[in-house]
Amino acid sequence: MNALNKIPRLFGNILAGVLMTAAAAVSHTVPAAAQQAIFTREGLVSPQVNADKSVTFRLYAPAADSVAVTGDFLPSSETDGWGTAALSEDEEGVWTLTVGPLESELYSYDFIVDGVRMTDPSNVHQMRDVRSMMSIFMVSGERGDLYSVNDVPHGTLSKVWYESESLGMRRRMTVYLPAGYGDALAGAGRRYPVLYLLHGMGGDEDAWPTLGRAAQILDNLIASGEAEPMIVVMPNGNAALSSAPGEGPDGLYPPMTRPDKTMDGSFEASFPEIIDYVDSHYRTERKPSGRAIAGLSMGGFHSYHISMQYPGTFGYVGLFSAAVRDVEEDAYGIYADSDAKLERQFSDGVSLYYIAIGRDDFLYEDNVRLRQNLDAHGYPYEYHESDGGHIWRNWRIYLSGFLRRIF
């Protein structure tokens, strides 16, 4: 229970003050951390992924009446929802539960303490999904390993700002450059194909790099030779916003409402600015065979329309759980004449039109209609149907499949 027991070799008395603070912080009283808090707060290990791939959760809460874990690995009465399971308290006030063994995956969970939902205070690994923080853990194996940082060459992941004249603001995007890209300081050197990878409604430029584990998947598939080295550009698809929450000039607390201009054509109309920025700042292949666009949910809708709106731009299209529905607002005429635009797109030639969706996705029927329309015109596409619904587990799988098939 005492974190100090885990700190070997106290190294003379260097930083004794900080280490004393750590001792105070693990005393299980209400901590008042003098100086900088350091190392673990409570000395508990949670979660602990065991050798048999079961997982043990722990929380020190002697005054609590109930502690439960809710997570995406627990059986739920709702499709793809999170189930809940109670932890048991020992005589020292530590609540514990072991679940599983679990199949290899990246999992999410929270604790519920006397009715209050919270992240696991012993676990610094968290992700934000739209407006909620959740704790995460990884179970190794096929998918867990693909989503992990392995001992392979790593690409560079950057937060980059570009100027959008049409939207009237500086906007933030995430850019992945493959390992080896930066070795050519002179700027001459190899050109790379570019995947534009779009998030869903409520997401932002941080979604694919965090929830989607995009950099890890890319590093690993490129290292194994399963994917081509490529640049991946992850812009913010909410045309009214500059960036993820707290990362732009609106400050940490802009109104937490659904943003405007998500599916009204604004983002699609502004998209050439992003391509221009990328082609003028990076060593890109500037032709359809060197450009792909893919997205999930709203980002699938964006990819569907952007890829047909700009003929001769994208050779590869990926629609993951795509929200391919009719919308009424159309600020720039983006959604008009889609039959004619599709015909032009497919007559120009599409190297890969990749549709993926889960059987339980609430957008399943919309994707049935999408396929019926493509079939009716004889447009070729690849279709991947999976278990489950509208969740990141599926989007990581669809991305991994798409990356193996492009360029």
Next chain:
Amino acid sequence: MNALNKIPRLFGNILAGVLMTAAAAVSHTVPAAAQQAIFTREGLVSPQVNADKSVTFRLYAPAADSVAVTGDFLPSSETDGWGTAALSEDEEGVWTLTVGPLESELYSYDFIVDGVRMTDPSNVHQMRDVRSMMSIFMVSGERGDLYSVNDVPHGTLSKVWYESESLGMRRRMTVYLPAGYGDALAGAGRRYPVLYLLHGMGGDEDAWPTLGRAAQILDNLIASGEAEPMIVVMPNGNAALSSAPGEGPDGLYPPMTRPDKTMDGSFEASFPEIIDYVDSHYRTERKPSGRAIAGLSMGGFHSYHISMQYPGTFGYVGLFSAAVRDVEEDAYGIYADSDAKLERQFSDGVSLYYIAIGRDDFLYEDNVRLRQNLDAHGYPYEYHESDGGHIWRNWRIYLSGFLRRIF
């Protein structure tokens, strides 16, 4: 209380399934989020920074017996510790407390619910300090504005991996490139000075960009003309580790002990590899007038020794709450002959030797001795003494001052 009330214009029935999920998630029952959870979990606003710069905290916890907030803005019996204040419950089970008005600053806090310390579930803005997550908020004004993302040109912040032959691993660092750097695709173009900015014990390459608000401070000081455009390199100073927790091949759950090889000379001995990488991958000024090194606590210790170990390399040195103490381990002879190395350093000429520490810092007396030694030899330096102790509030202030004085 209902997040759906805050979502304007439901946009036809698009994504109705997701929005229904949001409705379930705000029902204040134990949530089982079907499909993807979206928008706010509980519909509460917390924290709320009010017009008079008071701050209101809120938590929905009808089953809890006690809710308190602990934060660095509350009076504490310990120097620089976090005080604690109780929230009061209303008839609907919402606990509330308003504190302040507070002076402009970036603040940290947690809730304590029935004795369990947790981040604020209504606040997606968090930072990790070593092994603890904490919620944050910003009060605008002089310092808060300097630490905020403002409507100014922004630099690019990247996670970059370099190969360390001496340490036998790939290692991760954070690199800030100033706005305008990337405009020269060809690689010719302007060269920039480089600041190497080092973290403290327990920190990593994510510390300065998060707790230190380094990118925001740089963007703002460069935009106002108070600092020169510069590249800032933030490496990982724990020579036994590749990266921040969870970002390297050790996985999400390496042993959470104090790392080896923090102050045994390994990092200092390997430092030329970092300089070589930066000089061969970025358009840098490769001379002492174009290189600065600064660090906090252990990073100040590193800066002290690296700047004297490699003569003719750094023109500017910043020691923030530096852990300038004698150590016994010295794997590479780095700490030997420091009097002679200091003499060489100052006879070569140092443009700025900047020492800053708080009056309550547990390393204060060590810095008195450091200054006495410099005084005894007549070595010139600049000294800044502040209120408070060994905390990030001071390190942000010291960085802001140092940036205004270099290059």
